[in-house]
Amino acid sequence: MKIARSEKLFEVGEDALVAMITSKLPTNRDVVAGAGDDCAIVKPCGKIWHVLLKTDCVVEGVHFFPNTPFDQIGWKAMARVVSDIAAMGGVPLHAMITLILPSDFEVIKVEQLYSGLRRCAERYGISIVGGETSTGPLVIVSVSMMGKVNIKRCLRRTKAKVGDAIFVTGKLGGSIRGKHLKFEPRLKEAQWLSARPFVHAMMDLSDGLGKDLPRLADASGLGFVIEEESLPVSKGCTQQQAWSDGEDYELLFSVSADDGKRLQIAWKHKFPNLPLTCIGRFVKKSQGKIPQFKRGGWEHFKSRL
């Protein structure tokens, strides 16, 4: 069925919309059956692989402004989940997309949204195997993903140790100026890190260092001490912004105290264009210090765009 791109959703209906969306989904060799049945069918992983599951969503007015290009919204929705799979040392495999859209939403915008979702999926070898569409008063894109991780290389939040050096990739703060729509999840960097036994714990920075570092420390039962002036700051940003802005999608990880220098040298050789910075260390919970910043990162239900 041919759809004019200026038609509204209530004019074309669900089946035509789904047919349009599913006509060009990316796939990969693990897919037995993609979209079109009650469920997608993908092949189980081998013995050394565990399955990773993650879901995330972006909401109009919370994660993007109403005038954001829809291609970028699609990229962001997919890339956020890739960033989480990467942060475990995992490989993203299969995605499902839930779209909530107003019924007078233009079909061409759905195409743009899916164009961004596909662009990101194809970039990282991910198949899109299904999803759901429904009506609602504003745009919401929810992405669920299955990935795999080598059980010996999985990087949890729980495994940081007292004395570990705290590292972050890239620069922090000011993501709202554009990076939050265009960032590259640190998949290859995370893969490389997960192969190094001196990396103990890792997560991605989505709500801001000020929210996420305490979460990693808590999960490992530790405290932390950071050197405020060492934070790698995006151009034109303050250290306060690097601490609290959020949406950096960089990696935060812990490394044996003795191996920090070795890591820095190997990193510079492997990823010369991405800064790597030691910002402090993990300590016993009782010895942790709260940094001297005013705000603490993005908080859903409390913060607003």
Added chain:
Amino acid sequence: MKIARSEKLFEVGEDALVAMITSKLPTNRDVVAGAGDDCAIVKPCGKIWHVLLKTDCVVEGVHFFPNTPFDQIGWKAMARVVSDIAAMGGVPLHAMITLILPSDFEVIKVEQLYSGLRRCAERYGISIVGGETSTGPLVIVSVSMMGKVNIKRCLRRTKAKVGDAIFVTGKLGGSIRGKHLKFEPRLKEAQWLSARPFVHAMMDLSDGLGKDLPRLADASGLGFVIEEESLPVSKGCTQQQAWSDGEDYELLFSVSADDGKRLQIAWKHKFPNLPLTCIGRFVKKSQGKIPQFKRGGWEHFKSRL
């Protein structure tokens, strides 16, 4: 952290909300790590099992009225996905929950919503391994699920054959009067059917026979002929309603013409309280007949509650 149940979400914030939600999630033996890290970790299935992936959502004003009890909304959101996994002959395993909630939504309602989600998960042996919460102008509950299916017993929509008898379980129509919030996904019935080689194709009825039967026929490249007067009708409903109301969550499946009677006898013995009805047969696409009903089932973007 203790939360007063009358507090609003913007008063307690995301971390306290997530801590409350994740303190009593169901789990099962396949879970290596549940909620709390970037991703959940579950064990891969054995060689004869394939992985099923499904996502679905319920939206205020579309799938439930604003005054619906939240426990029932939670049950419905989870049970809809169980119904899809069941319809493939699969076993539901792990679920992730995305909640979109207004920031002045009362915490006690989140508890009620999760109580319904947990009740359904526990009933069917499903673990809840993560999810996402965000703000939005109305309530949306999205459930993503991973299941497994024995590759030899998987029932696709694509495998119906010319001459197959068309069967439906239960009675159809009038779900809006209450069944749509309280239905039992036909998991054990679907498991039983998937072990019978004369069952060729199956799906669950969610958008109504008038939408779903043509989808099954299309997927198999077939037409169908039904006997309108044979439709199993819920008490007080017309055949038109049985055709077009939707949200029946019964099973629709195809059976070799020669085995229909044998199935009926075995079914009556195994599931004496659930009607099983032959409503017609699959034919070549060119020989299909469109039934004499006015409306064709639930259509998103076109239909409204």
